[in-house]
Amino acid sequence: MTAVEAATAGRYAGARVPRVEDARLLTGAGTYVDDISLPGMLHACFVRSPHARAAVKTVDVAAARALAGVHHVFVAADLNPDVREQWHTSIGPDGPETPRPPLADDEVRFAGDPVALVVADTRYIAEDAAELVEVDYEPLPAVVDYVSAGSSPTLVHASHGSNVIGEMAGLPASALQGVFDSAAHVVSETIYQQAYAAVPMEGRGLVVDYSRSTGDLTIYSATQSPHEVRLFCSRLLGMPEHRIRVVMRDTGGAFGQKIMVQRDEMVLMLAARKVAAPVKWVEDRRENLLAAGKSRHEHAAVKMAFDAEGAVQAVGIDFVSDCGAYPTPWPVGTSAVVGVLFPGPYRVPKASFAAKCVYTNTAGRSAYRGPWQFESLAREVLLDIAARQMGMDPLELRRRNLLRADELPYANANGMTYDRIAPLETFEQALQMLDPAAFRREQAEARTHGRYIGMGVSTYVEPSTPAFGYYATEAATIRVEPSGKVNVYMAGGSTGNSIETTVVQLAADALGVNIDDVATIQGDTALTGFGAGAAGSRSGSMSAGAIGEAAAVVRERIVAIAAHKLEAAPEDIELAGSRASVRGTPSIGLSLAEVAAMSYFDPLSLPPGVSAGLEASARYTTRAGIWVNATHACTCEVDVTTGAVKILRYIVSEDCGPMINPNVVEGQIAGGTVQGIGGVLFEELAYDQDGNPVATTFMDYLLPTAADVPIIEHGHIETPSGGPGGYKGVGEGGAIGSPPAVVNAVADALSPFGVTITRLPLGPAQVLDLIESAPGR
Amino acid sequence: MSERSVRMTVNGEVRQASVEPRLTLADFLREKCHLTGTHLGCEHGVCGACTVMVDGAAVRSCLAFAVQADGAEVTTIEGIAHPDGELSAVQAAFRDCHGLQCGFCTPGFVVSVTAFLRDNPGPSDEEVLDALSGNLCRCTGYQGIIRAVHQAAGTLREAAGA
Numbered sequence: 027m028t029a030v031e032a033a034t035a036g037r038y039a040g041a042r043v044p045r046v047e048d049a050r051l052l053t054g055a056g057t058y059v060d061d062i063s064l065p066g067m068l069h070a071c072f073v074r075s076p077h078a079r080a081a082v083k084t085v086d087v088a089a090a091r092a093l094a095g096v097h098h099v100f101v102a103a104d105l106n107p108d109v110r111e112q113w114h115t116s117i118g119p120d121g122p123e124t125p126r127p128p129l130a131d132d133e134v135r136f137a138g139d140p141v142a143l144v145v146a147d148t149r150y151i152a153e154d155a156a157e158l159v160e161v162d163y164e165p166l167p168a169v170v171d172y173v174s175a176g177s178s179p180t181l182v183h184a185s186h187g188s189n190v191i192g193e194m195a196g197l198p199a200s201a202l203q204g205v206f207d208s209a210a211h212v213v214s215e216t217i218y219q220q221a222y223a224a225v226p227m228e229g230r231g232l233v234v235d236y237s238r239s240t241g242d243l244t245i246y247s248a249t250q251s252p253h254e255v256r257l258f259c260s261r262l263l264g265m266p267e268h269r270i271r272v273v274m275r276d277t278g279g280a281f282g283q284k285i286m287v288q289r290d291e292m293v294l295m296l297a298a299r300k301v302a303a304p305v306k307w308v309e310d311r312r313e314n315l316l317a318a319g320k321s322r323h324e325h326a327a328v329k330m331a332f333d334a335e336g337a338v339q340a341v342g343i344d345f346v347s348d349c350g351a352y353p354t355p356w357p358v359g360t361s362a363v364v365g366v367l368f369p370g371p372y373r374v375p376k377a378s379f380a381a382k383c384v385y386t387n388t389a390g391r392s393a394y395r396g397p398w399q400f401e402s403l404a405r406e407v408l409l410d411i412a413a414r415q416m417g418m419d420p421l422e423l424r425r426r427n428l429l430r431a432d433e434l435p436y437a438n439a440n441g442m443t444y445d446r447i448a449p450l451e452t453f454e455q456a457l458q459m460l461d462p463a464a465f466r467r468e469q470a471e472a473r474t475h476g477r478y479i480g481m482g483v484s485t486y487v488e489p490s491t492p493a494f495g496y497y498a499t500e501a502a503t504i505r506v507e508p509s510g511k512v513n514v515y516m517a518g519g520s521t522g523n524s525i526e527t528t529v530v531q532l533a534a535d536a537l538g539v540n541i542d543d544v545a546t547i548q549g550d551t552a553l554t555g556f557g558a559g560a561a562g563s564r565s566g567s568m569s570a571g572a573i574g575e576a577a578a579v580v581r582e583r584i585v586a587i588a589a590h591k592l593e594a595a596p597e598d599i600e601l602a603g604s605r606a607s608v609r610g611t612p613s614i615g616l617s618l619a620e621v622a623a624m625s626y627f628d629p630l631s632l633p634p635g636v637s638a639g640l641e642a643s644a645r646y647t648t649r650a651g652i653w654v655n656a657t658h659a660c661t662c663e664v665d666v667t668t669g670a671v672k673i674l675r676y677i678v679s680e681d682c683g684p685m686i687n688p689n690v691v692e693g694q695i696a697g698g699t700v701q702g703i704g705g706v707l708f709e710e711l712a713y714d715q716d717g718n719p720v721a722t723t724f725m726d727y728l729l730p731t732a733a734d735v736p737i738i739e740h741g742h743i744e745t746p747s748g749g750p751g752g753y754k755g756v757g758e759g760g761a762i763g764s765p766p767a768v769v770n771a772v773a774d775a776l777s778p779f780g781v782t783i784t785r786l787p788l789g790p791a792q793v794l795d796l797i798e799s800a801p802g803r
Numbered sequence: 804m805s806e807r808s809v810r811m812t813v814n815g816e817v818r819q820a821s822v823e824p825r826l827t828l829a830d831f832l833r834e835k836c837h838l839t840g841t842h843l844g845c846e847h848g849v850c851g852a853c854t855v856m857v858d859g860a861a862v863r864s865c866l867a868f869a870v871q872a873d874g875a876e877v878t879t880i881e882g883i884a885h886p887d888g889e890l891s892a893v894q895a896a897f898r899d900c901h902g903l904q905c906g907f908c909t910p911g912f913v914v915s916v917t918a919f920l921r922d923n924p925g926p927s928d929e930e931v932l933d934a935l936s937g938n939l940c941r942c943t944g945y946q947g948i949i950r951a952v953h954q955a956a957g958t959l960r961e962a963a964g965a
Contacts, residue, residue: 311846
């Protein structure tokens with residue numbers, strides 16, 4: 027199928043258009059940061075702390091410096107004094123940030139903390155030299171258990187005066203005590219989620235290339251946001267922003283971990299001006315698992331009050347999040363979102379929440395796909411526990427409480443107003459695909475043969491396309507080149523989100539040109555307007571807005587030129603198939619190439635008031651975020667002898683609005699869903715009780731493989747958003763919806779044993795423990 | 804460290820270099836041959852991103868030393884498409900089935916699947932999953948990759964029958 031054939035009704039949006047990224051990525055011709063090779067380039071390797079917490083007495087770099095091929099060994103005293111400012115745009119200059127020394131100075135605060143940077147001819151030599159750096163550590167007691175960290179006398183950051191980073195709260199739980207006291211049924215549990223992480227297949231990395239003659243700095247980066255890297259770097263070094271250029275071509279997955287500049291990248295930026303050659307640092311898997319950040323690791327005491335018919339009367343959540351030693355960025359705001367969203371897509375009249383973030387001597391918290399997904403995990407798991415306690419069908423309990431279309435817009439009890447969502451519709455669609463009645467018969471039959479199969483569902487609503495701060499605007503430049511071919515310049519950049527294909531589809535539609543006539547240039551701050559990058563499930567919907575704004579200007583000019591030349595009224599000119607023609611008389615028209623030639627080569631022939639050239643830069647600003655919702659439903663079989671869980675069927679019904687490219691939408695949903703399945707069944711970024719990381723390779727940190735995952739069945743409900751094209755964001759939802767669905771399916775399978783699941787992960791050992799300690803055993 | 808001369812045929816071209824014995828085959832391909840399509844995802848032989856063919860066998864190039872491939876015929880992702888640039892059946896199937904997103908793991912999958920289907924042109928569903936389980940992908944949830952293997956198997960069988 028060619029791209030042209032794929033278009034339906036003259037539109038590329040909505041069609042399964044083949045990706046423009048694929049030709050290079052399938053042939054080994056992609057350009058990831060490790061593929062950058064510059065003349066004279068040197069290679070860097072970090073010396074990292076083996077201790078969770080220790081005083082750094084001395085760092086002896088003499089032997090390392092003496093090794094042939096070593097150019098520099100930097101320690102904190104060499105680089106840290108050069109820091110001018112360090113803050114992330116999303117938090118701002120006055121945010122209550124964690125102190126972040128680029129290299130650890132007097133104290134290391136987690137195993138993996140960077141202490142020194144070696145720069146050498148090759149990575150091999152840099153690694154050799156790193157082993158020769160002698161650091162005299164005096165081990166100190168570490169804060170490892172985050173649950174008790176808040177009251178620990180040992181402090182991760184003595185200067186902060188407490189291990190509590192911050193707290194935010196809504197209505198206090200005490201305010202709802204009366205509701206809970208008089209409720210027909212109250213369910214409360216404390217639910218724990220283990221640490222796991224984004225784990226992109228490509229680690230973080232950058233190449234810094236400072237020119238001493240011009241004072242310009244070029245950075246090649248694995249990032250979700252080249253413009254944020256440039257801004258951050260300009261503040262860090264006190265360099266004018268326009269003297270810095272950040273380039274990313276291909277980023278090998280990111281999932282949130284590459285949104286923000288972390289300490290390791292700061293060190294490379296600081297080293298750039300001190301090394302008379304370009305320097306490359308690309309982290310290996312061990313570094314990624316040690317130091318790129320962890321996510322999840324949190325728990326909450328949650329409770330719900332119901333009336334006698336099972337209608338929710340109030341909910342409450344008291345949430346605590348382990349943020350490690352150096353969270354990036356300040357984590358307290360995100361933790362509050364867990365509380366704010368805990369009521370979910372349900373009719374919940376009253377809600378209380380409290381959220382607390384604590385420091386520990388472990389890897390810092392970094393953003394990960396659906397960073398607040400604990401709200402859905404806790405709510406959906408608790409709903410199933412409640413249903414079991416009340417003797418109700420968990421599906422019926424949800425059906426009674428899910429918001430109906432006629433109730434929207436609906437302000438949740440914490441003040442979030444949901445609109446243009448379809449929670450009940452996705453729920454019913456998913457169930458229709460699953461056929462719960464048939465499954466219950468199958469389950470009863472299976473149990474008679476000693477087989478334990480189960481069914482679980484979850485529903486959620488999440489905000490996408492944030493409408494605050496620098497996320498609220500996105501720019502596009504559209505240039506019809508003199509030959510009539512089109513380039514679209516956007517911040518973007520391929521991180522696996524298919525944003526190049528999306529932009530080409532949207533621009534072809536917006537201009538009425540053939541898709542093969544459109545290309546896109548992204549990921550280069552020297553060429554593209556400022557944009558916040560791939561975050562918050564914003565790329566598709568914001569791109570649609572920016573392209574729409576720029577295309578409107580270009581279209582108007584094309585129409586004016588064509589109308590003038592064809593002696594027709596502008597309103598009679600239509601643009602389609604890379605031609606401007608007179609409506610009703612398609613034979614009378616001009617190709618876009620002919621219009622472009624007039625515009626660039628014969629500017630004096632243009633109609634009055636029309637300037638030469640066919641290009642426009644414009645910026646879209648959104649004033650309202652976009653809600654998106656889904657229901658996940660799955661079935662599984664638990665082997666009660668081995669503890670292994672096998673997912674049998676997996677269904678996602680998502681209301682993602684109209685789809686720009688169903689392949690891309692389903693790919694995002696499937697990828698997120700499988701990350702969530704991995705998070706429940708396989709993955710754990712574990713530490714021992716002394717703070718030593720125990721999962722630093724893929725032998726220990728287990729990712730799901732093709733053999734572990736089900737075929738995902740997709741259902742779609744289409745409620746247009748209020749934004750451009752009616753589009754919604756789908757980047758994160760899969761990772762939000764899947765964990766509770768899987769947990770609920772396992773719990774359902776094991777219901778004959780009377781198990782209650784409140785701790786993750788559910789690896790074989792944990793499943794066997796659950797069965798052995800179950801009351802029904 | 805004393806260097807040794809290695810000579811191998813990579814994608815049909817003879818490559819010769821003096822290398823340290825500890826240089827991995829992956830780094831030889833990436834740094835000495837400038838063939839950067841072979842990617843390093845774990846350097847532990849688990850993720851499969853670095854898979855290349857050595858004398859026809861799929862090999863983790865992060866776990867092999869360049870000197871071990873002395874005299875061998877090596878095929879990397881850059882050598883999989885037809886000489887005129889047309890994608891191979893496996894590559895085309897990955898494109899058609901949305902079998903890739905960020906593309907970092909893709910070269911390893913394409914090489915592994917190419918070797919697998921050569922040896923087993925009519926795999927069962929279970930054999931496909933088993934063959935794929937040695938490569939990790941973090942983007943796609945494997946959905947499109949599994950479809951791609953079945954499509955490529957069909958295309959290759961048709962071509963063989965024609």
